[in-house]
Amino acid sequence: MAEFPAYPLARDPEHPLDPPPGYRELRASASPTRVRTWDGSTPWLITRYDDARHALVDRRLTMDVTSPGFPHTSPSSLLRSRGAVFFPSRPEERYAAARAIVIKEFTPRRMAELRPYVQRVADQKIDALLAGPRPADLIEAFALPFAIEVICEFLGLPLAGRDRLHELSRVLGSRTAPAEQVTSALSEMAAYFRALVADPGDGLMGRIVRAHVETGELSEEDAAADIQGLFFTGHGPTAYMIAMGVVALLRHPEQIEVLTGTYDESVHTTAVQELLRYITVSHNARQRAATDDIEIGGTLIRRGEGVLIQIDSANRDETAFPDPDHLDLLRTPSRRHLALGLGVHHCTGHTLAGIELDIAYTTLFRRLPDLRLAVDITEVPFKFDENLVGAHALPMTWGPDLRAAR
Template structure:
């Protein structure tokens, strides 16, 4: 027998509220395990507006949703599970990003970008990425501990990398990092969110305009050149694409750098194994990505037709949150999922980068950045340790992308 949102009685128990908080940075929210066991396709009320949405918590079901062409990423569609305060009049003005496009528009733009992020292209970038990491670690050593790893290393490395890739002047990084952080905050007012988007788009509009007449050796310039030969985007589309690349290219990786270092320092036996066998690094990166799955609800969708997931019918027009953090702690795929195991054979089955046509286009780049940072940092500073009580650390419970605000370390 199937069920749907329509079958849930109005007088029934109140719906669980989403998002749910992690009580431990190295684990999923406590409610997820119970949902996987008892109600893997369940309804919740969004904290931002009280509207209902379906939560998908099992690995196979999350993959099914993300690979189904009958679900949409278009945030303008009725029923889409928004997690920010976005008034209708502002929503009508929103320009869709690649992340929120459906085919064929999504297909055309993604095809233009894929050559920038292939495994081969990222291998070519690795020496420069490692050079950037070496420079930042050397600056840390010169300054002496304690330092905040977030400001000294976690933010600068991906910011420098994405700035060079896009052709964005790094001297402007403080401005766009501030706008980016604001745009990730669940609790932002509509006015504050709109102001952050408008400010960043104004900056990028000027940058794209300049590159249209004075191209350089960078991703935006190459996209513009391809787009002139085969138009798939207008000027505003390119600005929006640049915003996604700039924000997505540093926000997620920066948070993973800091959280990964924290996890290794808090699991000394795993850290010792990694030091003893640097060849373990690629799998260690996959396991750290699995454990944190920092963009847990970035896979919001809305059903375009009635679909059945795990014996439950989700009706057309209903919102869906395919939770990759819940999927990445599914006991049927990852035995003892709460344990950090850098040797875990199935680690790469994680869904931290999503799945399907919207799988993170920069996944290869992120992996290389994380490998470079963890490898070089642990080699150059073998005595690295926390310089604060772990219980005093402040985590980004209010953000779309999970992370830690500061990470004091010394050696």
């Protein structure tokens, strides 16, 4: 039996913001290539940018978790597929119907109306940060509460219990959590969101329930799974993207002025898109199954075979992005990255995410111009066992160096 690389490939602890170095080798030699996942299956791994774009838009590659050959990258992924699933993972017809319901809530106009609220939340969280002790964990003190409060307000979820919801979300996003822990988290999350759907308040959840569940167009189970999915994808990636973006900017301090100078919407949009490309916070591959024979990158992928589209590798492809390992907030064109997907599976909340990231970075560095790591970067406890690039804690400080004063 051929020996295939074990998936996921190992990251380099000395370069925590970079994709595993093995992807660079695969891009140069063999993409797509077979890899071996935790359960012994051998899906195709796509690492090149052009191949990834092809795979993301080809309708013969499906996200339907019930499709034969669908590749699960962890025990958690498999267990999550056995109950009610978030709408992108449903069969095509059911996915299209659910997306049509949800996408109406994410119009650019509605997102723009949220901007003053998002700014107020950012300022409130920074006020609390400044009133607290130094050093502070930027994730717990700012990034997480900011991201959670914004998505809870938009969805119409109560803030009570948000820490527990995040804890459960981390279990579901873990690559190593025991099956019984994942099963328990799935059960608790499902019960929580079913109860909310049965008695909805205002916000997106209430509008969906009244317009689509009460009319029989959408089941309570699917509605609960969709609201849970929007919370899951709408807070964790944003929070860790804020935190890791701050780390990236501190390592490229010459770039910070792009965000703190005179405001220019187009410049800020470009800057946020570049940070999304550079970090690609969701570093688990996009999972697909082939519903028909398809050729990608000169390789024949047969019906019923699994495909993993490695977005962080594609976003560092030298053939698509000159000097890809350098952060350039003025890089153009900025929207060629694949961090938020492409085609019919482009991230539903991409506009809201862009607003949150722009406000978070700009407000942090304007109000705390001397923001800095409180420890050497080698001492930051980065995470390597979850589907998101992040850290267990991000100790930060600002203001005068009190140690030097003594």
